[in-house]
Amino acid sequence: MSMPAFLRDRAEAAAPVAQMIPTDEVFSAIGVSMSFSAGEEIYAQDDESDMVYQVQRGAVRASRLLGDGRRQIAGFYYAGDLFGLEAGPTHRASAEALCDSKILVTKRSSLKHYGEAGERLERLIWRATGQELGRAQDHMMLLARKSAYERVAGFLADVAKRQGSAWNELAMSRQDIADHLGLTIETVSRMVTQLQADGLVALEGCRRFRVAAPVRLADLVAA
Amino acid sequence: MSMPAFLRDRAEAAAPVAQMIPTDEVFSAIGVSMSFSAGEEIYAQDDESDMVYQVQRGAVRASRLLGDGRRQIAGFYYAGDLFGLEAGPTHRASAEALCDSKILVTKRSSLKHYGEAGERLERLIWRATGQELGRAQDHMMLLARKSAYERVAGFLADVAKRQGSAWNELAMSRQDIADHLGLTIETVSRMVTQLQADGLVALEGCRRFRVAAPVRLADLVAA
DNA sequence: CGACTGCTTGAGAGTACTCAAGTACTGTGG
DNA sequence: CCACAGTACTTGAGTACTCTCAAGCAGTCG
Numbered sequence: 014m015s016m017p018a019f020l021r022d023r024a025e026a027a028a029p030v031a032q033m034i035p036t037d038e039v040f041s042a043i044g045v046s047m048s049f050s051a052g053e054e055i056y057a058q059d060d061e062s063d064m065v066y067q068v069q070r071g072a073v074r075a076s077r078l079l080g081d082g083r084r085q086i087a088g089f090y091y092a093g094d095l096f097g098l099e100a101g102p103t104h105r106a107s108a109e110a111l112c113d114s115k116i117l118v119t120k121r122s123s124l125k126h127y128g129e130a131g132e133r134l135e136r137l138i139w140r141a142t143g144q145e146l147g148r149a150q151d152h153m154m155l156l157a158r159k160s161a162y163e164r165v166a167g168f169l170a171d172v173a174k175r176q177g178s179a180w181n182e183l184a185m186s187r188q189d190i191a192d193h194l195g196l197t198i199e200t201v202s203r204m205v206t207q208l209q210a211d212g213l214v215a216l217e218g219c220r221r222f223r224v225a226a227p228v229r230l231a232d233l234v235a236a
Numbered sequence: 237m238s239m240p241a242f243l244r245d246r247a248e249a250a251a252p253v254a255q256m257i258p259t260d261e262v263f264s265a266i267g268v269s270m271s272f273s274a275g276e277e278i279y280a281q282d283d284e285s286d287m288v289y290q291v292q293r294g295a296v297r298a299s300r301l302l303g304d305g306r307r308q309i310a311g312f313y314y315a316g317d318l319f320g321l322e323a324g325p326t327h328r329a330s331a332e333a334l335c336d337s338k339i340l341v342t343k344r345s346s347l348k349h350y351g352e353a354g355e356r357l358e359r360l361i362w363r364a365t366g367q368e369l370g371r372a373q374d375h376m377m378l379l380a381r382k383s384a385y386e387r388v389a390g391f392l393a394d395v396a397k398r399q400g401s402a403w404n405e406l407a408m409s410r411q412d413i414a415d416h417l418g419l420t421i422e423t424v425s426r427m428v429t430q431l432q433a434d435g436l437v438a439l440e441g442c443r444r445f446r447v448a449a450p451v452r453l454a455d456l457v458a459a
Numbered sequence: 460c461g462a463c464t465g466c467t468t469g470a471g472a473g474t475a476c477t478c479a480a481g482t483a484c485t486g487t488g489g
Numbered sequence: 490c491c492a493c494a495g496t497a498c499t500t501g502a503g504t505a506c507t508c509t510c511a512a513g514c515a516g517t518c519g
Contacts, residue, residue, distance in 0.1 A: 077377050080459050085377040100366025105373050139362050143323025146365060149372035150328050154300050154308040156379035157418030161475065187498060195380030200475055202499050218484075219498060236303055384507065410466060420508060425467050441516080442466060 039134045040067045040095075043127050044119035049110035056097065058107040063121050065138055066097045071114020072184035075106040076192065086193035088148070089185060091175060095141040111184040156195045164194040165204035167234045169214055173224050183220045262357045263290045263318075266350050267340035272333035279320065281330040286344050288361055289320045294337020295407035298329040299415065309416035311371070312408060314398060318364040334407040379418045387417040388427035390457045392437055396447050406443045 046069060049055055055066065058078060066073075073090040075097075087106050090096045099105045110116070121138070124131035155167055168190060173181050183190070191198045208214050213230045215223045224230055269292060272278055278289065281301060289296075296313040298320075310329050313319045322328045333339070344361070347354035378390055391413060396404050406413070414421045431437045436453045438446045447453055 077373060079377065079381060083381040085380045087373045087376060098366065099370040099373055100363065101370050105370050139365070140323065142362070142365050142369060143321065146369045146372060147322040147324050147328050149369060149376065150300060150310045150322055153310060153372065153376055153379060154302065156376060157308045157415075158302060158306040192380075197476060198497090199477085199499080203475090206499075421466080422468085422509085423507060426507095429467075 039130055039137060040117045040119065041069070042130050043124070043134055044117035047116050047118055049114050049116060051110060051112045053110050055108040055110060055116060056104055058105065059103045060107075062097065062099070062101060062104040064097055064118055065095060065121050066108070067095050067117040068092050069115040069117050071116075072111040073108050073114060073116070074111055074185060074189055074193075075108045077106040084192045085195070086185075086189055088145075088152075089189075089193070091184075095138060098138065098142045098145055111189070161194075161196050161200050162204050162207060163233060163236070164196065165190075165201055166208060166213065166230060168194055169205075169208070169222060170224070170230050170234045173222075180217070180221055180223050183222070187219075262353055262360065263340045263342065264292070265353050266347070266357055267342035270339050270341055272337050272339060274333060274335045276333050278331040278333060278339060279327055281328070282326045283330075285320065285322070285324060285327040287320060287341055288318060288344050289331070290318050290340040291315050292338040292340050294339075295334040296331055296337060296339070297334055297408060297412055297416075298331045300329040307415045308418070309408075309412055311368075311375075312412075312416070314407075318361060321361065321365045321368055334412070384417075384419050384423050385427050385430060386456060386459070387419065388413075388424055389431060389436065389453060391417055392428075392431070392445060393447070393453050393457045396445075403440070403444055403446050406445070410442075 044067065049071070055073065056062075056064065058076075068090050070092055073094075073096060075087040075090070077085045077087055079085075087099075088096070089111070096108060097104060119134070124135050127134070155164055159167065169181075172183065176182070185193075187198045187201050190196075191201045194201065196204075205214075205216065209216055213224070213226050213233070215225045217223070267290065272294070278296065279287065281299075291313050293315055296317075296319060298310040298313070300308045300310055302308075310322075311319070312334070319331060320327060342357070347358050350357070378387055382390065392404075395406065399405070408416075410421045410424050413419075414424045417424065419427075428437075428439065432439055436447070436449050436456070438448045440446070
């Protein structure tokens with residue numbers, strides 16, 4: 014089964030009672046699949062926000078722009094993840110594909126016409142919103158109280174956990190990482206170099222890494 | 237009508253169809269009211285999280301502690317606000333009363349036994365969760381990309397907007413503000429002094445202030 | 460009135476930023 | 490297959506902003 018672990022967990026939690034349909038099947042039964050090429054915008058900041066999205070294949074970043082050009086990446090989303098969940102009349106962030114991606118889209122207000130499948134998806138959406146809020150709180154702690162070194166360590170640990178394999182690919186640029194962590198691109202680069210020098214991670218090229226000291230890395234992130 | 241604006245908006249959005257019951261009435265019909273004195277803990281970090289809370293009177297802070305004592309205040313909640321919404325098996329934050337407060341509490345999983353009122357409250361909870369996520373994204377932007385001066389300005393503007401009166405009370409200490417904004421208490425103090433010197437706000441004592449230049453303050457916050 | 464707690468102010472240190480140069484990938488054309 | 494251009498990433502030097510440590514000042518409660 015090719016369904017990633019984090020997706021399976023989410024689906025299980027949503028429907029602990031027997032004969033469940035996997036998350037992506039519920040969504041694909043209702044949503045429309047769209048293709049986006051690398052860098053393409055999926056929705057814009059201040060767009061109307063009655064849509065919900067799920068990454069089918071590829072990776073997505075949700076970014077928020079300030080008037081003077083300062084940028085913040087609210088989060089990265091991978092296959093199976095729901096996004097565009099922030100409420101309000103309009104989206105607070107825009108979303109762009111990091112690489113060529115397939116995205117499922119559905120209109121939130123029309124879910125009620127889809128009977129049980131619609132209800133199930135609605136529950137999945139709310140559950141995902143709650144989890145997203147929890148993750149946002151973790152990220153606020155990281156931004157508010159952690160050093161650059163800890164932030165980059167935390168980010169790499171997070172990517173590694175999500176991908177769950179020995180070698181992990183970074184779908185995003187250093188600039189994206191910097192804007193996610195509230196740092197500059199130079200500082201991110203320096204911290205990656207430092208983490209490597211300290212033997213916590215090993216790089217292969219600049220978009221591929223391996224966690225070399227899982228325990229020490231976990232300690233650093235938890236601290 | 238003494239219901240604050242932000243609460244009215246929320247209730248209207250949740251039940252645009254005629255004969256609605258105000259948020260606090262829906263909650264008080266189901267929830268149990270509890271009293272907490274200043275500083276008292278409402279729930280602890282890592283407590284089981286099947287409860288939802290609403291501030292009836294007073295003010296609450298949600299805080300998150302790191303192993304080494306670093307603290308982050310995820311948010312402040314005032315009369316009418318729902319809190320404890322972050323998902324997961326346990327709360328990601330603890331909540332404490334900032335002053336003597338009355339708090340409504342209800343068990344999330346038991347809402348289904350309350351018929352229509354339970355459903356309505358459930359919808360309010362989900363809506364509040366979405367809004368909370370939006371606010372969390374705003375706050376991440378503030379933490380990641382704004383200067384100390386802008387952060388404190390943003391915080392005071394936010395408090396003023398919520399209270400909606402000429403003079404505003406700060407229910408929380410400088411330490412709480414610092415931990416919310418990812419700064420030190422000294423820096424918060426310096427920035428407040430600076431904002432005052434620049435004529436953006438006027439202080440009366442250290443817990444009471446007035447916005448002196450609303451437009452300039454708004455510009456600074458938006459920028 | 461004095462002690463306590465919370466807030467403000469000051470001086471010096473440190474972390475992350477800015478600006479600038481250099482290096483490594485990636486893709487394109489010869 | 491290699492040379493070149495363009496982009497992305499890394500490294501370096503100096504600066505600036507916020508933190509740390511320390512002292513002084515208010516507001517509050519006995």
